[in-house]
Amino acid sequence: xxxxxxxxxxxxxxxxxxxxxxxxxxxxxxxxxxxxxxxxxxxxxxxxxxxxxxxxxxxxxxxxxxxxxxxxxxxxxxxxxxxxxxxxxxxxxxxxxxxxxxxxxxxxxxxxxxxxxxxxxxxxxxxxxxxxxxxxxxxxxxxxxxxxxxxxxxxxxxxxxxxxxxxxxxxxxxxxxxxxxxxxxxxxxxxxxxxxxxxxxxxxxxxxxxxxxxxxxxxxxxxxxxxxxxxxxxxxxxxxxxxxxxxxxxxxxxxxxxxxxxxxxxxxxxxxxxxxxxxxxxxxxxxxxxxxxxxxxxxxxxxxxxxxxxxxxxxxxxxxxxxxxxxxxxxxxxxxxxxxxxxxxxxxxxxxxxxxxxxxxxxxxxxxxxxxxxxxxxxxxxxxxxxxxxxxxxxxxxxxxxxxxxxxxxxxxxxxxxxxxxxxxxxxxxxxxxxxxxxxxxxxxxxxxxxxxxxxxxxxxxxxxxxxxxxxxxxxxxxxxxxxxxxxxxxxxxxxxxxxxxxxxxxxxxxxxxxxxxxxxxxxxxxxxxxxxxxxxxxxxxxxxxxxxxxxxxxxxxxxxxxxxxxxxxxxxxxxxxxxxxxxxxxxxxx
Amino acid sequence: xxxxxxxxxxxxxxxxxxxxxxxxxxxxxxxxxxxxxxxxxxxxxxxxxxxxxxxxxxxxxxxxxxxxxxxxxxxxxxxxxxxxxxxxxxxxxxxxxxxxxxxxxxxxxxxxxxxxxxxxxxxxxxxxxxxxxxxxxxxxxxxxxxxxxxxxxxxxxxxxxxxxxxxxx
Numbered sequence: 001x002x003x004x005x006x007x008x009x010x011x012x013x014x015x016x017x018x019x020x021x022x023x024x025x026x027x028x029x030x031x032x033x034x035x036x037x038x039x040x041x042x043x044x045x046x047x048x049x050x051x052x053x054x055x056x057x058x059x060x061x062x063x064x065x066x067x068x069x070x071x072x073x074x075x076x077x078x079x080x081x082x083x084x085x086x087x088x089x090x091x092x093x094x095x096x097x098x099x100x101x102x103x104x105x106x107x108x109x110x111x112x113x114x115x116x117x118x119x120x121x122x123x124x125x126x127x128x129x130x131x132x133x134x135x136x137x138x139x140x141x142x143x144x145x146x147x148x149x150x151x152x153x154x155x156x157x158x159x160x161x162x163x164x165x166x167x168x169x170x171x172x173x174x175x176x177x178x179x180x181x182x183x184x185x186x187x188x189x190x191x192x193x194x195x196x197x198x199x200x201x202x203x204x205x206x207x208x209x210x211x212x213x214x215x216x217x218x219x220x221x222x223x224x225x226x227x228x229x230x231x232x233x234x235x236x237x238x239x240x241x242x243x244x245x246x247x248x249x250x251x252x253x254x255x256x257x258x259x260x261x262x263x264x265x266x267x268x269x270x271x272x273x274x275x276x277x278x279x280x281x282x283x284x285x286x287x288x289x290x291x292x293x294x295x296x297x298x299x300x301x302x303x304x305x306x307x308x309x310x311x312x313x314x315x316x317x318x319x320x321x322x323x324x325x326x327x328x329x330x331x332x333x334x335x336x337x338x339x340x341x342x343x344x345x346x347x348x349x350x351x352x353x354x355x356x357x358x359x360x361x362x363x364x365x366x367x368x369x370x371x372x373x374x375x376x377x378x379x380x381x382x383x384x385x386x387x388x389x390x391x392x393x394x395x396x397x398x399x400x401x402x403x404x405x406x407x408x409x410x411x412x413x414x415x416x417x418x419x420x421x422x423x424x425x426x427x428x429x430x431x432x433x434x435x436x437x438x439x440x441x442x443x444x445x446x447x448x449x450x451x452x453x454x455x456x457x458x459x460x461x462x463x464x465x466x467x468x469x470x471x472x473x474x475x476x477x478x479x480x481x482x483x484x485x486x487x488x489x490x491x492x493x494x495x496x497x498x499x500x501x502x503x504x505x506x507x508x509x510x511x512x513x514x515x516x517x518x519x520x521x522x523x524x525x526x527x528x529x530x531x532x533x534x535x536x537x538x539x540x541x542x543x544x545x546x547x548x549x550x551x552x553x554x555x556x557x558x559x560x561x562x563x564x565x566x567x568x569x570x571x572x573x574x575x576x577x578x579x580x581x582x583x584x585x586x587x588x589x590x591x
Numbered sequence: 592x593x594x595x596x597x598x599x600x601x602x603x604x605x606x607x608x609x610x611x612x613x614x615x616x617x618x619x620x621x622x623x624x625x626x627x628x629x630x631x632x633x634x635x636x637x638x639x640x641x642x643x644x645x646x647x648x649x650x651x652x653x654x655x656x657x658x659x660x661x662x663x664x665x666x667x668x669x670x671x672x673x674x675x676x677x678x679x680x681x682x683x684x685x686x687x688x689x690x691x692x693x694x695x696x697x698x699x700x701x702x703x704x705x706x707x708x709x710x711x712x713x714x715x716x717x718x719x720x721x722x723x724x725x726x727x728x729x730x731x732x733x734x735x736x737x738x739x740x741x742x743x744x745x746x747x748x749x750x751x752x753x754x755x756x757x758x759x760x
Contacts, residue, residue, distance in 0.1 A: 104720025120711035121704070127722035129671040130664030137672075151697040190704060197701030204694060253690075260687040264702050271705030274712050316716070 001055075001062060004047030009069045012040035016073070016080040024467060026352030026548065029078060029460030037073065038453075044069055045448045048172060052165055053441035063168045067150060070175050074455055075183065076143045084468050085138035088497050090185040091468065095503035097122035097134045107504060114320035117275025118187035133501065138185045145183040145193065146175065152196030157422045159203040159248055160388040169425040169444060176451035177367055177421055179360065179458035180414045188411075191279035194272040196418060198265055198283055202290065203387060205261050207250040208297045216294065239379055246383035250297065262298065269305055273312045277320075280309050282398055282415050289394040295387040349551045356461030363454050364413055367420060370447075374426030381430075391419035465545040468497045471578035472541050476500075478574050479535060479581060488534040490526050492560065495545035496537060519560060520567055527584050536570060540578040641744070644737035647682045650674055651730040651737075658726050671726065679703045679729045682736035686743070706732060 015036035023032035048066040051058045078086050085091070096116075099107050101123035106113040113119070122134045131137075150171055157170035183189045208216070234241065253261065273280040288302035313321065348354065371392065378384045395415035398408055428444050460466075476498050479489065485505045489498060494510035509526055527534035543557025564570050564582060574581035654674040657667040680702030684695050710728050714720050 100715065100720075101722070104715060104718070106715060116715065117708040117712045120715055121708045124707070124711040124714075124722045124725040125672055125675050128658050128726045129668040130661075131668065136668075148697075148700055151693060151700070155694060155697055190708075194701060194705065197697060200694075201698060254688075257687050257690075261698075264684065264687075264698055267709070268701050268705040271708040275708050 001047060001051055002065070004043055005062075005065045005069045008040040008044040008047075009072065012037055012044075012069070012073045013080060015040065016077055019081045021082050021467060024463050026350065026464060027356065027457060027461060028463035029081065030456040032081060033077075033456060037077075041070075041073060041452050042449065044073070045445055045452065049441040049445045049448065052168055052172075053437045053444065058165075058168075060168075067168075067171055067175070068147070070172065070452075071143060071146050071150065074175055074452070074459075075146045076140070077456070078460060078463065078467070079139045079143065082467050083470050084473055084497075085135070085185075086463070086467050087184050088466075088468060088495060090138050090141075091497045091500040092503075093119065093122070093185050093187075094134045094138065095499040095501055097126065098501050099503050101127045101133070108319060111320045112187070114317040115187060115275055115277050117271060118190050121190075121275075122185075134185065135500065141185040141189065142183045145189045146178070148193050149178075149183070149196055150174070152193065152200045153418050153421070155200035156196065156203060156391075156418045157425070159200070159251075160385045160419070160422050161426070162246060162248065162383070163429055166422070166425040166429040169429055170421045172448065173424050173451065174417065174421045176448065176455040177424070178414070178417060179363070179455055180410050180417075181459055182410070182414055187276040188279065191272050191276040192414065194268050195279055195283055195415065198268055198272075199286065199391060199418065201261060201265050202287065202296055204251050205253055205258065206297050206301075207248070207295055207387065209252075210249040212297065213247075213249065213294075240382045243379040243382055244384040244386055246381075247385050247387075262301075265301075266304065266308075270308060273308050274316070277317075278398070278411060280305070281401065282395055282411070284309060285397045286391060286394040286415070289390050289397070290387060293386050293390050295390060349549045350547055353462065353548045353551075356457060359454060359461070360458045363451075363458055367424065370427055371420045371423035374423035378423070378426045383426075388419050388422055392416045392423065462548070465495055465541065465548050469539075469541050469578060471576050472497050472539055474576055475537065475539070475574060475579035475581060479537070482573075483535055484533055486530075486532045488527065488530040488532075489537060490523065490534055491537045491539075491542060492523075492557070493542045493545050493550075495542050496539065498537075520563055520569070523564070524569060524584065534584065535573070536564070536582040538564065538580050538582070641741065644682070644685065644740040644744075647678050647685075647737040648734050648741075650678050651734045655727060655730050658723055674733075675703065675707050675726070675729060676700060677703050679706050679733035679736070682733040682740070685740050686736055703729075 015034045019032045019034055019037075021032065025031035044066060048063070048070075051062055051066070096107065096110070096113065096119040099105075100116065100119050106116045106119075122137065126134045126137065153174045154167060154171050157167040161167060161170070182192060231241065234243070269280065269283060272283060284302055284305040287296060287305060290296035291299050291302055348357070375384070375389060375392075393416075395412045398412055398415070424447075428440050428447070476496065479498075480502060483489070483506065485502075486507070488507040488509055489496075490509045490511065491498075492511055496510070499508055507530060511522065511526065523536060527536060538557070538561050540557070546552040546556060547554055561580065565572070569585055570582040571585050572580055573583050650670075651674070654667075654670055657670055677696075677700055681695065681699030683702055683706075684690070684699045689695075690698070707725075707729060710725050714725055
């Protein structure tokens with residue numbers, strides 16, 4: 001059985017190396033993948049479910065090896081295929097870390113710098129390691145983060161289900177279900193790990209003990225008539241008398257160990273507070289709900305976490321909210337607006353992009369639906385877990401706070417995912433007697449293959465514009481060498497791998513997606529605004545982004561480029577097969 | 592072990608089937624050293640081998656030497672990054688006694704990264720920015736924790752008993 005993960009890894013990585021980024025099409029990376037990769041993934045899946053379901057005592061190390069190979073083939077696919085690290089926001093984060101490394105200060109102009117913990121960490125480590133910047137960390141960050149997530153997801157599953165097979169199936173399903181793509185070189189990638197670690201620690205050591213739970217149940221014994229009614233309803237829907245009888249209790253630790261563990265939790269939370277604006281409130285919310293449902297024994301913890309967040313925002317993130325407090329407060333409670341921004345408005349662009357967006361929504365709905373079935377099955381068996389259900393539901397509270405640029409639903413899905421996959425595993429496990437195990441294995445294989453197959457579309461569906469093209473990097477590097485400081489870089493869209501260095505030394509101006517009828521005038525106006533000079537960057541990557549994401553007509557970018565050239569108002573100073581850089585032609589004297 | 596759920600609504604013959612299924616569910620396939628068994632206990636106290644804290648201590652020393660002497664990046668990058676990601680937190684977590692290998696590792700990595708974030712950000716706010724200083728601070732934290740573990744776990748029991756006797760007397 002060891003041969004399967006080894007063969008899958010070697011053949012799979014070989015297949016990814018043989019793929020070429022030129023084949024990435026409107027549906028993303030999936031169009032560049034070779035059939036061998038899918039064969040490897042099928043082999044890996046078949047081997048995993050066989051070991052998990054059929055073997056009498058499966059080896060944990062063997063199962064971990066299967067999961068490790070899956071992580072590389074799923075989350076390392078783009079890294080192996082593409083010649084330069086993907087995703088332009090990650091390049092910007094390199095620029096932020098570079099700024100801190102050079103100056104030792106935060107950049108006052110950008111809101112993200114009000115939570116600079118991640119960038120400061122990257123700056124410190126890369127400089128101490130001898131790197132010029134954080135660029136060498138970019139490519140493999142998703143694989144490393146996902147590897148670390150796996151440990152915490154294992155612990156969460158381990159403490160919310162008593163079935164070891166379900167634990168491993170949860171970890172396995174977590175990876176193809178984690179299509180959100182927030183594991184790149186960014187604060188949210190690190191903070192997701194913080195979230196998972198805190199949740200795992202609370203579930204392991206800070207649940208009420210069995211004795212506490214029993215005492216509480218005795219204290220709150222319902223009135224006979226109410227009990228009769230509750231029993232009737234339970235029988236009506238087919239639930240046992242105690243649907244959560246098998247719920248797990250806290251592990252026994254000594255009082256001084258509890259103090260130490262709580263100190264660790266608060267320290268990790270403090271690091272989360274200073275490094276990402278959304279994660280800390282989400283953690284506080286999840287903990288508060290756990291306390292409300294009596295699944296966290298430290299009842300004052302939500303208050304402490306809230307005070308930490310409030311103190312940080314009040315004293316050290318003033319630069320962020322002081323300018324646009326109204327804008328921040330206006331989205332509080334606007335649930336319909338947030339949901340619309342998160343679901344409906346993201347389905348836009350050309351037909352391929354729309355299809356990818358719809359596939360994401362469909363997959364999310366399917367996963368939640370199946371998780372619901374898993375929850376019901378566990379309740380029917382008396383192995384329901386209120387803490388688990390809480391962790392699925394609590395992140396939805398974030399919707400009440402803000403839309404987060406239309407991304408909040410993605411984040412809700414992401415924060416609910418560790419608990420969701422445990423419920424998902426509950427659909428298939430326990431499989432019952434040996435005969436049913438084959439059926440369980442087949443069903444698990446089918447679910448895995450569906451998730452893994454759709455992963456390459458849901459995660460990498462936008463790869464046509466999320467990849468970073470070497471031609472762009474070449475052009476921007478040339479620009480940094482030649483452009484005078486304080487000049488302006490103008491681009492038609494924001495899809496440019498710039499700001500990875502000298503982030504404060506230039507003005508970066510991505511124009512809006514709709515320049516209006518007077519496109520040339522708008523560009524020229526922007527460039528003339530800076531007396532120190534300006535450079536217009538036009539590239540294939542921007543054209544593709546505008547066509548795919550904003551639904552601009554095909555050939556729109558080339559047409560604009562021809563207009564720019566023919567106008568006589570711009571002069572080419574740099575060109576490569578995919579990028580052209582222009583400067584303004586100086587106006588004749590007297591103008 | 593979790594007790595078999597009380598399913599008073601289940602007929603007797605079905606209850607036996609349930610018992611079999613329940614037993615099957617309990618088959619252990621956890622990671623080695625993972626003590627997070629259902630309803631299990633986490634042993635408190637120390638008394639393990641002396642070499643893990645010593646190794647963590649030496650790792651800090653090696654990293655500090657690599658950083659201070661300006662060894663080429665190809666040599667020092669992996670040790671420095673690996674150290675920052677694991678050791679300071681792991682050394683602190685080990686002070687809490689045996690929690691199981693995987694919980695210890697997961698918490699250790701989380702705490703290491705958290706400490707690194709806090710140290711780096713503190714340097715910014717205190718206007719004391721120095722990447723080498725930051726690494727040195729983390730090495731100090733890790734080394735102090737592992738020294739404390741060595742002291743707590745390996746102070747000869749005779750000495751403790753003697754001190755106890757003197758105090759009692």
